[in-house]
Amino acid sequence: NAGVTQTPKFQVLKTGQSMTLQCAQDMNHNSMYWYRQDPGMGLRLIYYSASEGTTDKGEVPNGYNVSRLNKREFSLRLESAAPSQTSVYFCANGPTNANTEAFFGQGTRLTVV
């Protein structure tokens, strides 16, 4: 079992370029999340999906869009990248009634120049 897999691991973009971060889980959890990690600020929620077909804004949604394609996949799109979006991005799933734990992908280090 891979758990939660996100791609790519590293990416450099020029200001104004677009890209999509991919996330997939093989754990059959209903909820999926996108966080960003910045120094001194911990991880902050960008968007989440409580179940297939639903998405909601988190704490820092501006400049991002998401798609919950199916139960397995939850993608994050930057339409026009800005230097302020330089960060480490994490996808996560969980929790469920049977498991209180969230499982994380390995993170994507994104640099916008």
Added chain:
Amino acid sequence: AQTVTQSQPEMSVQEAETVTLSCTYDTSESDYYLFWYKQPPSRQMILVIRQEAYKQQNATENRFSVNFQKAAKSFSLKISDSQLGDAAMYFCAYRRGETSGSRLTFGEGTQLTVNP
């Protein structure tokens, strides 16, 4: 809104010694969970320990234990017999009790250095 605060940006400990990382949180909920996550240089988020708010007994996982003070809204992590592999960023996190769409709220993190 729930908040989580880690007031120690950096901590250091000698190998084999004990260190305590502090965390406070604010919530009006009665049903919630608290977590400590470890993030080594690989960036992987690793669950260290979790505490259910309704349990009075402090959680323990091998060398890791917590001091959960519900009234004071304090949740500290004690690492005993520190090892070089414990060096990492540690995050305290909170989430509400319901499962659907229940997101984690993180503290700022504490960078732990273990000196040989």
